Amino acid sequence: MAGEGILSGGEQRKQQVWRRERWLVALGIVLHAVYLLSIFDIYFKTPIVHGMDPVPQRFPAPAKRLVLLVADGLRADKFFEPESDGRFRAPFLRSVMLEKGRWGVSHARPPTESRPGHVAIIAGFYEDPSAVTKGWKANPVEFDSVFNRSIHTFAFGSPDIIPIFCRGLPHSTWGSYPHEFEDFATDASFLDQWSFDQFYSLLNRSYDDNKLRELLLQDNVVIFLHLLGCDTNGHAHRPYSSIYLNNVKVVDQIAENVYNLVENYFKDNRTAYIFTADHGMSDKGSHGDGHPTNTDTPLVAWGAGIKGPKRLSYNYQRDYNFRFVDDHKHDMPTPSEWGLTSIERVDVNQADIAPLMATLVGLPCPVNSVGNLPLQYLQLNKGEGVEAALANTKEILNQFLRKSQLKQLSSLRFKPFMPLINYSSVLGQIEDFISAHDYDAAMKSSENLRRLSLAGIHYFQTYDWLMLMSTVTLGYVGWMINLVLHILQSYTFLSRNLSVKKNQAPSRGSMMKKIYLTGGLLMGFISVILIIEKSPILYHAYASMTVFLWTRIFSNIQLLKVIWWLLSNRSLKSNLNLLATSALAFFILELLVSSFFERKLYTWCFLFVGVVAAAFMVTFAPHRFLTAAYVLVACWFLSLFTLMPAEIPDNTNLVIASGAFIIIVALSSMWFDATSEGNNFKQLITQSDRNKLKFPVLFYAQVLLVGLSSVMVVLSTTHRAEKRELLVVHQLANWLIAGLSMILPFFSKPALLTRLTSIFLGFAPPFLLLSIGYEAVFYSALALVLMGWILVECTIMCMTKGKEFPFIANLEDKLISRHEESTLNLSHIRVPLAFMVLFNVAFFGTGNFASIASFEISSVYRFITIFSPFLMAALLIFKLFIPFMLVICVFSALTKLLQVPRLGCYFLVILFSDVMTIHFFFLVRNTGSWMEIGNSISHFGIMSAQVVFILLLFALTNIYTKDIEVRSFSSLSRKKM
Template sequence: MVGAGILVGGGRRSLDRRRMQQQIWRRERWLVALGIALHAVYMLSIFDIYFKTPIVHGMDPVPQRFTAPAKRLVLFVADGLRADKFFEPDSEGRFRAPFLRSVILEKGRWGVSHARPPTESRPGHVAIIAGFYEDPSAVTKGWKANPVEFDSVFNRSRHTFAFGSPDIIPIFCSGMPHSTWGSYPHELENFASDASFLDQWSFDQFHSLLNRSYDDPKLRELIMQDNLVIFLHLLGCDTNGHAHRPFSSIYLNNVKVVDQIAENVYNLVESYFKDKKTAYIFTADHGMSDKGSHGDGHPTNTDTPLVAWGAGVMSPKGRHSYQPDFGVHFVDDHKHDMPTPKEWGLDNIERVDVNQADIAPLMATLVGLPCPVNSVGNLPLAYLQLNKAEEVEAALANTKQILNQFLRKSQIKKLNSLRFKPFKPLTNYSFILSQIEDFISARDYEAAMKSSKNLRTLSLSGIHYFQTYDWFMLMSTVTLGYVGWMINLLLHVLQSYTILSTNSFMKKNQVVPHGSMKKKVYIAGCLLMGLISFILLVENSPLLYHAYVLMCVFLWTRIFSDIHLLKVIWGLLRNRHFKANLNLLAISAVAFFILEVLVCSFFERKLYTWCFLVVGAVAAVLMSSFVPQRPLIAAFVWACCWFLSLFTLMPAEIPDNTNLVIVSGAFVILVALTSIWFIVSGENDNFRQLITQLERDKSKFPLLLFIQILLVGLSSLMVWLSTSHRAEEKELHVVHQIVNWFTAGISIILPLFSKPALLSRLTSIFLGFAPPFLLLSIGYEAIFYSAFALVLMGWILVECATLYFTEIKVTPVIVNLEDNLISSHGEGSLNLSHIRIPLTFMVLFNVAFFGTGNFASIASFEISSVYRFITIFSPFLMAALLIFKLFIPFMLVICVFSALTKLLHLPLLGCYFLVILFSDVMTVHFFFLVRNTGSWMEIGNSISHFGIMSAQVVFILLLFALTNIYTKDIEVSSLHSLSRKKI
């Protein structure tokens, strides 16, 4: 009977445990889904807070009140052409763009056009042609489809002829009836060849158009109209910059090609029309970084050339000695203070810098078109050859067009706000306008110009005011939402993975949920949600506003519904010894300090060098203390950390070094052989058994690992063959491409068939991802892969030494349950000391990104990394390969992290939630660092940092799911179990 009672009691406890686990799993599924939704929604909040779309409808264009100086406009956009490579001479002292340089010296005006992040082709062209900075929602459509309709110079023209890239031309012309356009197929964009022929294609199409017009009266009549725009998109520099870098002879020769095309078009147009009524604009949408990428706010990406000449454009002017060579300082605090380099040889010619959006009103004024209604560009009068009266009229038209945007935004906000707060500096705008008209009538042009510029500046400030009208409300809501999410996460970890999760503790502390109280809290939360939703509906707020607020209210409702748990936690804190609370506070402070160091590392990656120098020494000391009989292991850990510390001192622009990639393959094999030797040989002692998780008499040289080593050798050989052949033939050999794909594909599958023992499986994973990483590497990042793996091995050794010390040298009871809020309570529980695991993971996860020279920006990828797999332009496949390469070190970290949680008998999801909690502490910090003023580089980086940390939650979750395929069957045993098996 007693035995039966014990069995019944044991069965009930087992049933209760299973029910509790099922409840936890249900909560975790909802929590993970909630976390993904929250980070996706709140990541978009940045655009609503700081960068709301400038597009509004319902405004009338402002026509010019003077005769246009030009009948037609020719716009050249050399995609990816950076300013310094255009203006500077070559090694022999000859300038690469002789025709355009002669224009600067003799016929027109010049300057640097400053693009704004993201420095990509679509937003750059939108800024040039439409005069505003891209709607952030276009990110979700790959910069290709129009997320919203917008006005442009092309729209306002009588007819537009456009030829160029299939990624750009259709954006502006596909839905425009008064346009004639053409684009080449994507297949011509081959990164393995010289892409300057793409520029020649655009010229040939235009040349053919003019030739056909001699035999086609209708076409000739169309071409001879006023208000005509001709657009030639020249993609060669962008493609060659990605493929060969902007220092290559192919890229620099492409600068000569676009100069020659500009000269040919100029001669062709002047001989065709013969009326001297054509204006010409030459510029670029973005530049190109030294590593062959673009996207961020670095000056090599934002600084592009601008040359204007022809009808209506002022002739060159000498720069007086007293004039500061700082270009022009425009609105929104983006100062362009780069002095003209001496080697450009243009010190004596006046330089006029512009913001990229300023080019649209310049083109519209030259050809007599209304400025695009959503343009925020300032008309650069220094480029125009106009008399005083015309200058004032042009400036006033630009001012009225920007003022109309302000008035429309003010009207929309007033109609939809319960409590409207107007922009006070412009309450008397009508009086200012009438005053300007009076000045013009009295021919007081200086006063009229001054008043017009002041009104335009105020209008731009007013537009910014209404774009950030809801700033305080949104900042407060999102911040409270993040805090609510983190508290929910912490409560879940405490309730599911610590002493608070046990039935005995719940009964002892009478932690019994009050159903009636929960209902009341949820009813109150629903009423609050309904009230806020009603207010937002009345104000016609965007749907995302509802999502921000409702998510915040929901999270805090969940917190207050668990008020009983909060009371228990508070009671535990009050009843604990002062020393225990001090210990908790100290560990929290250390964790916060580490997270702040990680935040700082986004701005200064060299911090990781100091970090690993210190960590290496500390880890070696710990190893010497825990396992004094193995000094070589302590020295190994120290050496690995110090070796890895070198990589964050290396340049972010990874230089090409194929030989280094090939040598790194041998290094990978050496690391793997060392691991295999550790598995199959050596003394059969307890510490080695703990690391390998293998029984000595069953160990043998694994055949699968030998096959993987051969694949690593094959990938090194293919790196040499593919690169050598492409350098000679300028194309990727089909056989090489097939072998590369096969090697990479089969190698990442093989780890699934390796032994499930801890070190064997991790070594197989390391070897499995080495071939694709080597094939996607171009320089020192290939060595980083092995160095990083060695540090991960060092992490395993330190944790095994800690476990060995606590299980054998001390006592199985690690933590006093009464002295810790987060206490160990059997298998699957967490204690304060376990916080080191997710914190170490956070450090290594960030090192996996920064260690290969990647800055936290959207331009952190080397597109040349994919040329051993594909060279024909395919943005989605190329992006997938780049992201896969970036994820490989992340996957190594997560595999080791998952294996350690098994070895230490810790709940993987509990540790994952702590990782997310720490990530969100950093996310909130970056949320407050986002800015929309200052240099464009600072703006771009601040957005990138916040976006990376917000996306990290989803990335880590996806990587956990992926790496779980490799680590789910890893078998681990305690040291005592291994000893018993051995006996």
């Protein structure tokens, strides 16, 4: 009966822990999702405000109509530079730059994706970085644009862009091709020709359709052709390929055809032309981040209202101090090979194009535009130039005034933007200057007022910076303290001491009620203040989450007292051991933070770890010299990959050779398994059934699938390269091989090494089919190091269980017994720390996955070539997750081998991740280069999301590892006796 009572008590405690953990996991997911959004409220609020009147233009429109040509994915250098024979790829547009119009570089802002880029060009403002998630959706937020202000807009192009701006716009005529046309296995330049053909057909129809002709002949008409070919060909073939470079010629030819067609149709010389791109393209065929290859795009303007080229004298002092919208300098001189150093170059921020287009056709500037009107492009007299600049200034000032008004109405203690307190007198002074024809003074005052207005807009966008930063930081700290308390309470012997102390605290229930009542009142008080200030709903979430977390901490006051009592009664040596371990853990985490900026740190890390691990094994287990040598070679082999370029070059032969290497690694693992008889060290991780087949049928089937995947890599790549299309039979075969291979590990033997080998073989075919170069070799290199991790842990286990080595004994925490199964002690911290290192190596071993542009879209072409963003993104993410899954499978197996609680180790992983998250939270910035801004956001986002996708991967890999069988050291010892 006593035994039953103890057992039922233990089961009851397990259920309590399990309930706490489910609640804690759910809380962690919500917390990280909510706090991730805080970055956009702190730094990057979308500048959309409503309730502002447009500012009309007070001088005649220079042009009657506008033609906007956007070459999606065209990077500046590939447009301006000559070919190897000295001829230029865009002869027509080059002649425009030399003879008719103006040119420059338009600098896009991350995320350098199609939707945000087109919003900046057409609406004049930058969506917040979260806009990348809206990608290809129709615009969910109404905002003003040049198209909205036009009398009528004619638009043709991609189904991913045209509907965003024209669907629901009554004064528009538009058309787009089906999604099926966007085939990455073909030359996509025909998409550009399709857009031109639709426009050509429209003009032809107008001769028979009087209503259509009347629409075309109106003033304030905008014609928009979206040319997607360069983007699609850049993704499929890279921007240095002949197909991409030929597409530049196609775009140039279309620009010439449009110009001739429009001039012959209207015959009034009242058309303005703008040619630009929404973003560029990296060398690896991707975009999204702030690298200059993605942000630098061409801009060419000519026609009615546009100045002609300005020739520069030999002694002309070029000013390369163009400033971006965030006021950081750009000082890249014009490359001499462009052949344009004698023609003035006028750079713009991408949002500056919207006020330029609006001014050309006499439209009010979009009311949310933050673009500065580039007057160097406009053919205006001094008075008109000042009027244009003043209209641009008033539009931006109106945004500032509206934001100030809204904030003043909702703030209990409003702090105005002091530099613009007397804005009305400045406006009056500018009007006086204009009346007195003192245009220089009027221009200077107008530009200064516009600059201050932009600064004021930024001031109100970051108005709540200090409050939000403090709230979120306290929230993260509170969450981590809750994690530590849960780990100590649930996975160590601290719970026994706690139960003793609970019996000594009869008034605990009353104290808990007071704490929760205080927390509830504080939460209610803060909510009332936020409601009065009309704060966004997320502000309530940030504050409530933080108050709730700290209320939970103070509700555990008894646990905190127990911890303090135990620490006070520990020996100095034990406390120093605790401090040293914490310092080492913190050092490793800071090293991981630094690795986000410099991948090569992992090279030095694994060179060092290989030497240390090998020296450790040789010193304390000299009879395992070969094992030590294996660990050293595996670590050094993996260290090579972070020296390789992040832009993975295509190398099909290397992918095929990797298939053979994977098979060799698997054969070696099975041989190791087959020779484990009589060796306690080996038998810890090998099969318990000695009457087994040395190489079972399942193993041969998996090896066959790896071989077939290598063959399909050859067939799919060769066929697509020769015929520029992928046969359906190839796609079906690839999907079948990948799907079947991931099912087979379920039927493998449950012994640790056998199951892990089967998992390694099971995920190899899909990884090979998604690989284009050296990352296929990285898969095997990572597996070798993971095997080395297992061998090192087995060595430590044999040493600690078989004989008490002093060095190992000193690593154990005396506070917590190491003889108790399913409990954590201080030395077990090495397991989640090693997991963190290997998990991050899976991130950076084959590139910089902290950058949006690092995802190789060409990786998916053996499964799908028709543009399908969500399926393609799913395949890319799955490829990224495969190495993670290997790491987590080994981690789960090791927790069983070491007999430590897996969820306890998982919570330690989350704790370590959040230490890094807080560091990245303070590294987020909204100033500096676009690359610095984009990387700071992505680093924080990755670490915030890690708690969620690690949990998902744990759940997924648990399907493969839950039935793994491991032998205890004691059972092996008894068997040997």
